[in-house]
Amino acid sequence: MINKEVYTTICEEVKKHEATLVAVSKTKPPEAIKELYDLGHRDFGENYVQELVDKQALLPDDIRWHFIGHLQSNKVKYIAPFVHLIHGIDSYKLLKETDKQAKKVNRVIDVLLQVHIAQEETKFGFDEQELHDLLSTNYGHELVPQQAGLRELKSIRIVGLMGMASFSDDEDLVRSEFKKLKNLYHKYAQLQLGNCGLQTLSMGMSADYQIALQEGSNMIRIGSLLFGKR
Numbered sequence: 001m002i003n004k005e006v007y008t009t010i011c012e013e014v015k016k017h018e019a020t021l022v023a024v025s026k027t028k029p030p031e032a033i034k035e036l037y038d039l040g041h042r043d044f045g046e047n048y049v050q051e052l053v054d055k056q057a058l059l060p061d062d063i064r065w066h067f068i069g070h071l072q073s074n075k076v077k078y079i080a081p082f083v084h085l086i087h088g089i090d091s092y093k094l095l096k097e098t099d100k101q102a103k104k105v106n107r108v109i110d111v112l113l114q115v116h117i118a119q120e121e122t123k124f125g126f127d128e129q130e131l132h133d134l135l136s137t138n139y140g141h142e143l144v145p146q147q148a149g150l151r152e153l154k155s156i157r158i159v160g161l162m163g164m165a166s167f168s169d170d171e172d173l174v175r176s177e178f179k180k181l182k183n184l185y186h187k188y189a190q191l192q193l194g195n196c197g198l199q200t201l202s203m204g205m206s207a208d209y210q211i212a213l214q215e216g217s218n219m220i221r222i223g224s225l226l227f228g229k230r
């Protein structure tokens with residue numbers, strides 16, 4: 001079921017860029033995941049809570065599960081006990097809820113802030129100003145880290161940013177959107193303290209991962225290239 005040749009090729013590209021490949025297995029059966037697992041792969045991404053919970057129960061415990069979809073606050077509790085990384089944090093409310101649920105299960109959960117970089121209005125994420133308001137207060141030209149409220153969230157760690165480029169054949173547009181995200185990532189990577197230290201830049205999917213890697217991505221999320229069309 002898995003395209004092994006494509007898998008090998010992508011692994012080589014990822015290694016060259018010192019990046020991580022998240023295999024996006026949404027809508028695909030547990031057997032397909034097991035196939036890739038048996039080749040040594042451990043990072044898998046899902047975007048529906050119920051589907052993730054069901055698969056997690058069936059598959060080996062050492063899989064690192066990435067939640068890459070739009071997460072509703074009232075569903076965080078279902079994935080909090082085991083999720084490895086939540087990519088799509090797009091509001092302060094969701095951040096607070098993740099902190100609360102992580103505390104309940106005695107964990108510290110790593111999260112990425114999703115940034116809206118595409119032209120499509122339908123995509124989720126913080127815009128530049130919202131990101132700024134969340135992560136820093138401006139004193140002249142200096143970045144002064146973190147709103148007080150954020151500092152209190154001791155059961156989450158903000159470890160990076162995530163974004164999706166426009167769904168477009170226009171390579172220049174896609175590249176410029178990735179550049180924008182990378183610049184924000186570098187800007188806020190200066191803030192290394194407490195529960196905030198950016199080290200992960202999650203950008204790039206089947207259609208645009210090569211551009212993303214060229215533009216500095218260190219985590220790509222690939223579904224259809226590996227598992228076939230959904």
Ligand SMILES: *Cc1c(COP(=O)(O)O)cnc(C)c1O
Nearest residue numbers: 024047068205206221222223224
């Ligand atoms: C589905 C999905 C992917 C993978 O998409 P492909 O085009 O199949 O590689 C990556 N990121 C997110 C957020 C997704 O929802």
